[in-house]
Amino acid sequence: MASTHGAHGILVASNRGPISYQTQDDGSLTARRGGGGLVSGLSAIGPDADALWVCAALGDGDREAVRRGVGEDGVRMLDIDAEVHAEAYNGIANSVLWFVHHMLYQTPLEPVFDAEFRRRWEAYRAYNGAFAEALAEEAAEGASVLVQDYHLCLVPGMLRVLRPDLRIGHFSHTPWAPVDYFRMLPDDIRAELLDGMLGADRLAFLTWRWATAFLDCAAEIDPGRYRVAPASGTTPPAVEHLDGAAPGRTRVGVHGLGADAEFLRARSHEDDVAERMAALREEIGAGRRTIVRVDRTELSKNIVRGLLAYRQLLDDHPEWHERVVHVAFAYPSRQDLAVYRDYTAEVQRVAEEINSRYGTPDWTPVVLHVKDDFARSLAAYRLADVALVNPIRDGMNLVAKEVPVVSDEGCALVLSREAGAYEELGDDAIRVNPYDVVGTARALHEALTMQPGERAERTKRLVAAATALPPARWFLDQLEALRS
Structure with a gap:
């Protein structure tokens, strides 16, 4: 991590960024901009907000752009090793976490959490670590960081260790698994996921159904470390950290993304x-x-x-x-x-x-x-x-x-x-x-x-x-x- 803090007051982290690059036959790079709620949101805060989007280089064109130093203001693309990214993205995020939260396993045959799974989990951990380190480098003192989705569940906890001064949020775009399904994960992996998520000051979900499922997991899976404080009046529910871990409590909220x-x-x-x-x-x-x-x-x-x-x-x-x-x-x-x-x-x-x-x-x-x-x-x-x-x-x-x-x-x-x-x-x-x-x-x-x-x-x-x-x-x- 850099010895001095960065300059950005608002940071977004997601696997896919707002721009992608392709290498043309003549070796030049062409850029293509994406859309979606995050792009609209960052546009809405205006150019003077010192915002930065941290994302992964997803293809050869993206990686070449990083190597050449090609980019645009407000975006930092991470050239994470292609094999690490593949193991983290396909091996864990899309083949394990997606299946758990969407309850897709044919349980007589799957999942099988073997040595190969453990190897892929190390890649998922390394992938999340690369994001946490980049965010820690780029964030100004007391900056707000919004981490996106199941690809980056470990980032809040990792970033909390590196930069306790930051305000960290995580938004889940998927459902959250009910307790009995979440319990399928190995005990240590389950604990690591919860610890990663609960490193955030605030967690947000698309509906109260998914938020409640997460609260149930926090309350039932590790009651010695976490306790759920239910909503009271205008105070939202929160998860209290019983072992003294920062931030002490993690608030939980809901934002139902609408159509544009x-x-x-x-x-x-x-x-x-x-x-x-x-x-x-x-x-x-x-x-x-x-x-x-x-x-x-x-x-x-x-x-x-x-x-x-x-x-x-x-x-x-x-x-x-x-x-x-x-x-x-x-x-x-x-x-x-x-x-x-x-x-x-x-x-x-x-x-x-x-x-x-x-x-x-x-x-x-x-x-x-x-x-x-x-x-x-x-x-x-x-x-x-x-x-x-x-x-x-x-x-x-x-x-x-x-x-x-x-x-x-x-x-x-x-x-x-x-x-x-x-x-x-x-x-x-x-x-x-x-x-x-x-x-x-x-x-x-x-x-x-x-x-x-x-x-x-x-x-x-x-x-x-x-x-x-x-x-x-x-x-x-x-x-x-x-x-x-």
């Missing part, structure tokens, strides 16, 4: 979206209703059961033959992991089976696209009569919030009770058990037959709830709560 309505509405009326709408209308056919889903092929998104529910709808209600199309966008995710490649293949197989079984020369029941295309996603949002969002477990699910905002005619939302968005949108959605294919088929029929007036009223209320905390406000609220 202004951006979505403007972007969805640009020319490239109009072109994709025309192409989709041709694929769908004139006069047909649409059931739309837009997801990455993550195991938690439940795309296969959604397709099976649509098949059940066609079985139970033949009157919908030729009259409805399921527009399913399943964009590849984490294809370097075999289980995700297999899942993507199963999505394609089931879609093809439905089209083969029910399709006619003039009607393709499932319009499936697997190549990521944001403009086409917005086109589908605008055309949606029904939005299907049926994850088996999801931190929030912004698609559930975005489709009602963008849909031209208003849409009925079929929503899993296991989505974080259910907490805010459930009253005006048609709620489903994500494992119940027959029940989901009934919900799809109810959505398709909903009267226009009721659909319009529900959509209006869905939009109000979905946009209550837009991305910039979501970020600023976290910052203000950390500083208060």
Whole structure:
């Protein structure tokens, strides 16, 4: 760590940063900016806030940019050893922590916490350590640091040791596992994760359901070290550190990320979206209703059961033959992991089976696209009569919030009770058990037959709830709560 403190008063740490680089054939580097709530939030605080975003170099172009000293003000990209990053990111974050928090393990066979797991955990620890050291170097005295997500669970505790003067927050974009599932982790790993998280002054989650799950873990797994102080009046709940560890107590709060309505509405009326709408209308056919889903092929998104529910709808209600199309966008995710490649293949197989079984020369029941295309996603949002969002477990699910905002005619939302968005949108959605294919088929029929007036009223209320905390406000609220 540097002997003097840095100059930055606000720091954000996340695996992925706001910019990425690609090396061109002539050796030059081109930069591409990303979007999202953090980008909007940092923009909202203004250029005079001395803010810095610390992120990992994710590809060869990023690493080359670091080596050449190429970058932009307000971003520090860390060139962590590629193998360490791969073991930490894929070996632990996406193959262990993601599976635990989304409750995805087939427990008769997995997980297996063997010597290979321990080796990967060392990489995860080293990866978190690199972030903690960079943040400690760059932060001004008393700076506010907002650490993001399950990739960096150990950073708050590590940073607390290096820089006890800092105000440290951590935000979880995923669910948090219930106690019994969290207990699957080896005892020492469990303790290390809790200690890492509870090095923060404040922890934040997308819903109270996930926040409560974390509080339960802190209370039950290590009661000799931590005690939960419940909420009282306007005082939020907190975890008290019984062993005298700084910061003494860690406050817990909730910030439900909303849709960016202004951006979505403007972007969805640009020319490239109009072109994709025309192409989709041709694929769908004139006069047909649409059931739309837009997801990455993550195991938690439940795309296969959604397709099976649509098949059940066609079985139970033949009157919908030729009259409805399921527009399913399943964009590849984490294809370097075999289980995700297999899942993507199963999505394609089931879609093809439905089209083969029910399709006619003039009607393709499932319009499936697997190549990521944001403009086409917005086109589908605008055309949606029904939005299907049926994850088996999801931190929030912004698609559930975005489709009602963008849909031209208003849409009925079929929503899993296991989505974080259910907490805010459930009253005006048609709620489903994500494992119940027959029940989901009934919900799809109810959505398709909903009267226009009721659909319009529900959509209006869905939009109000979905946009209550837009991305910039979501970020600023976290910052203000950390500083208060």
